[in-house]
Amino acid sequence: MGCWARLKSSDWAYPTAVLAFYGFFANCRIAEPFLAPYLIGPHKNISEEVVTNYLFPIWTYSYLAFLFPVFLLTDLLRHKPLIVLQGLFLLLNYVLLCFVPGLTAMVFLEIMYAVVTASDVAYFSYIYSVIPTENYQRATGYLRSAVLFGYTLGAGLGQVLISLAGLDYFQINAITLGVVSVAFLLSFWLPKPKRSMFFKGRKAAALGQKSQQARPGGAADETVSDAGSGKRKMERNDSTGWCGGENMVNAGHLLWQSFRESYSSRHLIYWSLWWALATAGYTQIMNYIQLMWDHIEPSATSSVYNGGVEAACSLVGAAAALSVSHIEVNWSVWGELALGVFSAIGAGAVFLTALASNIWACYAGYALFKSCYMLLITVTTFQIAANLSLECYALTFGINTFVALALQTVMTLIFVDEATLGVDIVTQFIIYGSYYAVISALFIIRGVYTVCAMRSSPGPSNVQKEHGDTAEVIHAESF
Template identity: 70%
Template sequence: MNVWAKLKSSGWVYPTTVLSLYGLFANCRVAEPFLTPYLIGPHKNISENVVTNYLFPIWTYSYLVFLLPVFLLTDFLRYKPLIVVQGLFLVTNYVLLCFGPGLPAMTLLQVNYAVVTSTEVAYFSYIYSIIPAENYQKATGYLRSAMLVGYTFGASLGQMLVSLAGLDYFYLNAITLGIVSVAFLISFLLPMPKRSMFFKGEKAVSSQREEKPGDNTLDQQVMDKDGTGSEAEKIERDDSNGCYSRQNVISASHLLWKSFRESYSSKSLIYWSLWWALATAGYVQVFNYIQLMWDHIEPSATASIYNGGVEAACSVVGAAAAFSVGFIKVTWTVWGELALGLFSGVGAGAVFLMAFTSSIWVCYAAYVVFKSCYMFLITITTFQIASNLSMECYALTFGINSFVALSLQTIITAIVVDEAALGLDIVTQFTIYGSYYAAISLLFLLRGAYTACVSRHSARHMEPDGAVISSERF
């Protein structure tokens, strides 16, 4: 008990520890790499075409509907309630998978899972509202490591249970139900943040008024009125109880608009955000439908499958690629866009290889390459954006970029996948995804070459202090 009390009083260690444990258990989804074989197998008996062209698109549409309101509610309700909701819906997700009969239950499952994914923003933002700024870097590292360990362990365990123990997919889902139930219980141990990033109550109103010359702050106005701080204290108490006045909401709107302008204040930030949105839309499409591609190349009913092992390998290799970013000495402002174009091209080649190969092992390897390239580039992009913005602006940028990516993904799904439109087969879909990534690669190769040429031209003609020099020195 003394250790627990010390953790609680440590300021940042306790919430970081609890949230890391939550992330570990919430992402330890043993059954996730085997979702498609489970749905099209004897347990649910849903055809591959229905899963591809009807069932999976429902998640995309639902996710788009939930994302924006959940993003605003996350800050308004101060993060913890949304994390608890995510834990609850994770539990419901696997209850449906274990015991929900037929297509209607699996349709509800897709809507249910959209709530889970839309509340991820609460997991990533919670820690910044409750710990000191000097601990942001450490806490972020612990949280992402916990997610990675949970996902890798879950995928590896699932593969071992299938390959070595011959366990039925139903029991994988039952085990996962138990694990995510632990995550749901852990979420209640999180302390409730005392502030939000945008809906800051009295402090937000005060800070906004301080920006206007000649205006008194809210506290000063109250003191001028009755000579005491009682009214200001009342507002603070109301704020701590989650009560927001109309003025608070207006203030939050102004702060959101100010953060938006700062987030997209330069061309370089816009281009980094553009790649984030474009590439993430394509990545999520490949991630969502890769199990159907694997099943197309080598049907799970007739052969052993290694989906869990491949996903575990992707996590380890992708994490190593992301970790290597910190040790690469490159001027990303000059060469970053060229790197985005180059590695996006590698990713496009990997997707084309997945589409046209008849070897499951080649498809596995191409998927590892594709996912590693994405994790490498998204790490660079995240760092470049976050290093130039305040935490409030970064949170908003994360939300907006995710919303744009999801909107693009929804358009692709509605045209390419949905049975109400083209309803294309899985090979044709991956051919289109490869072409999509090739277009991203070409765009950023051209933009990156232009940026590098302009930078080199400036360096050849300008000294650091701005003096013009001869290009012969170079």
């Protein structure tokens, strides 16, 4: 009891611990790597064509529809209600998977899962509104680790239960229902944030603008620190009218200011462009990879190793991402070329996944592709976050994700949806490989130009200048 009381009294350890445990249980979805075989198999008895060309596109369309409203509601309602809603819908998804038959139930499942994925913005931004700035970096590391560990353990455990314990897909879905129920209960333990990023009220917004103006000299942190609990009290008192017209105008003004800062240089625009383009293809591949595996080696007649592959890929991807912190590279010079080269490797890996007749070659292609993406998205996130304030980074994250989802929706509408082309799964992956090849070509050309311009200039080049026009101060919250 004494340890628990000390944990609750901490200004950052308690919310970080609760959110980390929530993230662990919410992502420890033992049955998720086996979703496609479960839907196609005797438990749901839905055809592969319906799952591919009708059911899964519903998630994409719904995700696009929910993303921006959820982003605004996250800040407006101060995070916690959206995390609770995410936990509830995740629980209901597995109730539908376990106990409700029929295609209509699966349609509702895809819509609710879109809310779950859209609510990730609430999970990843919550912690910055309840803990002191100096603990941002440590808390972020704990939360990312909890999500990764939960996903890896869930995928690996699912494989063990299928291959060694002999459980069927319904049983592991029932176990997953119990696991995500724990996450839902944990969400109620989260403390309610006392401040918002954009919907701050007039006084808090004015104080935020004043502190931002003081940043270049380093006085901002001192100002905020000196304000202490008085600032928090003012924000509490000023938040009573958060849905009033004046607060909405202030929020819109802050959003516009953050947007201008977020895309203030070509450097940030190029990194954001890669983020949006690459994430669109990555999410599409992640959404349909199980169907690709089932096409090469049908789960009805063969052993399925989806869980083991996902667990291994997560560890390899995490190692690739972790390696970024140990690589000494001038990313402002070589970054765009690296984006192009590793995107080309990813394109080759997708082509291998599409054209392989052997399931293990397909697994290897998927692992290589995921590792390349994890490496590059880590570099991209760092490059963008290091030059932006928390508000701007949150907005950039939301905009880049929205653009990526819009591109993914276009791909789904044209190539996947049964109402249009409705191409088969192999052709889809050939298209995704070609898509990544175009991305790699664009950034290789841009990267070669950047390197040549840098080497041909005897002094500070235009490239250096355009890379240096971003925010002057690197804040811990950006990480």
